[in-house]
Amino acid sequence: MIFDHVSLPVSDFEKSKAFYVATLAPLGVSIQYEESAETTGTTAFVGFGTDQGPEFWIGGIMKEPRNMSHVAFRARDRKTVDAFHAAALAAGGQDNGAPGLRPHYGEHYYGAFILDPDGVNIEAVCHDPQG
Template sequence: MIDHVTLQVSDLARSKLFYEKAFAGLGYRIAFGDEGTFWAFDIDDGLFEIMQAETKPPLTRVHVALRVKSKADVDEFHRAALAAGGRDNGPPGPRPEYTPNYYACFILDPDGYNIEAMIDEVA
C-alpha cells in the first residue's frame, strides 16, 4: 500500500492554494508542514505531500513511500533493491524524527527517485 507520495513543485504557495481548493470537496486538509519547505495533506489512510523545488538531497523530485507489514519487510526491501541495482539513500532503521515508532529505509531507483519502505508501529 502506498503510505505517502511527495511531489516537487515550482511554487509552493501557489500549489498549496491549488491543492487546498482542489481537495476541499473530498474533505482532504493540511495535516502538517513547514512554510516555504513542504505541506502534507491528510488523504484518508495516507498523505499527499508537496515540497518546494529547491529542496536539497536526500529528497528527490518524486518520493513514494510503501507501507509494509514489518521491520523485516523494510530490511528485505532494502536488501533486494540494492541487489537489483538501486542506490542506498538511507539504510533501514528507526526514524524518531518522524514519529516515535517509525522504521524505514530509502532507495534511489534507476532514475534517481526516492522510494521508501516504512512501518509506523503503534506502541
C-alpha cells in the first residue's frame, strides 16, 4: 500500500460531511477524527475510515487561496520520512512541516510535509512505534 491517506477540499463542509457520512456508511466507513476551524485556526477537517483509523479526509476551503489537496504516502520507517523530506526540498519543494512526531494525529505518528510545485501538500508518514 503506498497511500496512507488522501484529503479533498470541499466548498460546503457541513453539506459534504453529511453526504460522506451517509454515503460511506454502507461500506463500514465512519468518522474517525474531526477538528474544528477553531482548533486548526484555518478550517474544519474530518477523517473517515474504519477501526484502523482515518484514510479519507475532507476539509473546508481556507480563508486565503491555497491548494487544499493532500496526499500522504506511507513510509516504512522514520529514516525514510526524513529522506523523503530532504529529497523533496532538494527537488524544489517547499517545507510545510519538518519531520517529527505529531502526537495529536496519533501516538506514533511521524510525518513530514512538503508543498509540491503546484502547492499540493504531500506527506510521508510512518506509524511504527519502533521508528
